Amino acid sequence: MAAEEVLQGADHYKSEIERLTRELSETTHEKIQAAEYGLVVLEEKLTLKQQYDELEAEYDGLKQELEQLKECYILHESLDSSCCPSATQMLSTQPLGLPSYLTEGAGWRDRQSDYKRSLLELPPL
Structure with missing residues (x-):
C-alpha cells in the first residue's frame, strides 16, 4: 500500500508539473x-510624431507667408x-514680398485679386 x-x-506531482509548465508557456507567449x-x-507613435512635426513646420511656414501677404x-x-503713382505702378507690375509662383505666368493679376479677396475674409490671428 505504501508503494x-x-x-x-x-503521478499527482507529474501532472501538476505538466499543468504548471503549460501555464508558464501560455503566460510567456x-x-x-x-x-x-x-x-x-x-513605432506608430514615432511615425505620428514625425508627421506632426512636419505638419507643424509647414503650418508655421504658411502662417509666416500669410502674414507677409497681409503686410x-x-x-x-x-x-x-x-499721391505715389510710381509706387503704385511698381506694385502693379512687380508685387513686393509675393512668392514667384504667384507672379509668374499668365493670370497672376487674377490670382492676386483672389488672394486679396480671401485675405479680407480671413479671421484675425
Missing part, C-alpha cells in the same frame, strides 16, 4: 505578444495712386 501511495503521489504589440504602438496687401492698399 501505491508513492506512485499516486508521483502572452507576454511576448504584449511586448510585440507595445513595439508596434511605439504686402496692406502696403498696397495704403498707397494712394494719386
Whole structure:
C-alpha cells in the first residue's frame, strides 16, 4: 500500500508539473505578444510624431507667408495712386514680398485679386 501511495503521489506531482509548465508557456507567449504589440504602438507613435512635426513646420511656414501677404496687401492698399503713382505702378507690375509662383505666368493679376479677396475674409490671428 505504501508503494501505491508513492506512485499516486508521483503521478499527482507529474501532472501538476505538466499543468504548471503549460501555464508558464501560455503566460510567456502572452507576454511576448504584449511586448510585440507595445513595439508596434511605439513605432506608430514615432511615425505620428514625425508627421506632426512636419505638419507643424509647414503650418508655421504658411502662417509666416500669410502674414507677409497681409503686410504686402496692406502696403498696397495704403498707397494712394494719386499721391505715389510710381509706387503704385511698381506694385502693379512687380508685387513686393509675393512668392514667384504667384507672379509668374499668365493670370497672376487674377490670382492676386483672389488672394486679396480671401485675405479680407480671413479671421484675425
